Each structure stands twice: as C-alpha cells, then as structure tokens.
Amino acid sequence: MQTDIDPRHLIGRKAFDLRGTRIGTIDEVYLDDATGVPEWAAIRTGLFSRDAFVPLEPSELVDGALHVPFERAVIKDAPDFGVGRHLSPEQELQLYHHYGLDVAPPPPLPDHTFGKLAGRDEPA
Numbered sequence: 001m002q003t004d005i006d007p008r009h010l011i012g013r014k015a016f017d018l019r020g021t022r023i024g025t026i027d028e029v030y031l032d033d034a035t036g037v038p039e040w041a042a043i044r045t046g047l048f049s050r051d052a053f054v055p056l057e058p059s060e061l062v063d064g065a066l067h068v069p070f071e072r073a074v075i076k077d078a079p080d081f082g083v084g085r086h087l088s089p090e091q092e093l094q095l096y097h098h099y100g101l102d103v104a105p106p107p108p109l110p111d112h113t114f115g116k117l118a119g120r121d122e123p124a
Contacts, residue, residue, distance in 0.1 A: 007029035007031065007038040008029075010029050010038070010041060010066065011026055011027065011028065011029060012025060012026065013025070013026050013061075013064060013066055014026075014066070015041070015054070015065065015066040015067075015068055016066070016067050017068055017070060017071055017072040017075060018067075018068070018069045018070060019071065019072075020067075021072050023043050023045060023052070023054075023068065023072055023075055024043045024049070024052075025043065025044050026041045026042070026044075026066060027042045027044045027051050027083060028041070028051070028084070030042070030087055038056050039056055039057070039092075040053050040092075040095070041054050041059075041066060042083045043068075043075070045075070045076055050080055050082075051082075051083045052075045052076055052078045052080075053078050053079070053081065053087075053095050054066075054068045054070070054075055054078070054099075055068075055095070055096070055099055055101060058101075074099070077098075078095060078098050078099070079091070079094045079095060
C-alpha cells in the first residue's frame with residue numbers, strides 16, 4: 001500500500017476482497033507505533049456486523065477503493081479485538097498469523113552472560 005496516503009483519507013472508503021466482492025467500509029486506520037505508518041484498517045463488514053482488521057500492506061488503493069488480497073471469508077474470520085482501542089503487539093501478531101503474513105522475529109536480546117562462568121560475576 002502507498003505509505004504517503006493520509007490515513008484520514010482512507011476512512012469512509014469502500015473495501016473489496018481479492019475477487020472484487022465488497023467487504024464493507026473503512027471505519028478506522030491504525031498506525032504503527034514506531035513509524036506512524038498506516039498498518040491496519042478496520043472495515044465495517046455490514047450494518048449489524050463487527051469491524052474486521054485487514055493489513056494495509058499488501059492491500060492496494062485503486063480508484064479510491066481499498067483492494068485487500070484475501071477472500072471475504074478469511075477477512076470476516078479475522079480475530080475480533082474491537083475498534084477504538086490500541087492494538088497490542090500480541091494482537092498484531094495474531095492478525096499477521098491469521099492472514100499468513102510473515103513477520104520478522106524481534107532481534108535477539110544481547111547475551112549478557114557471554115564470557116561468564118556459572119556462579120561467577122567476572123568473565124573467565
């Protein structure tokens with residue numbers, strides 16, 4: 001997805017699945033905590049339905065509508081975390097796994113015990 005799009009301009013746009021079937025209307029856009037880049041869209045899937053989270057990458061904005069490269073059934077079965085709240089890193093991981101998107105594991109923590117022997121405070 002283009003990252004130079006103002007997320008406020010996504011709200012209210014229609015969203016379609018990979019077959020071109022209408023999913024619903026974008027209710028909210030969630031930004032990445034670290035970068036501020038739009039990362040998720042919450043799509044209202046019907047009048048009495050819930051919002052479904054969809055990843056903005058690899059979705060595309062085409063002719064003013066969001067085209068999500070997943071089937072409607074997969075989108076409707078996405079984990080439901082409710083809207084209007086912050087997505088935790090764990091919730092984002094659940095969403096990435098639901099959509100089969102690989103996310104890089106976090107870098108390993110530094111090994112502070114390297115060079116130390118068990119039971120000793122000083123390096124060997």
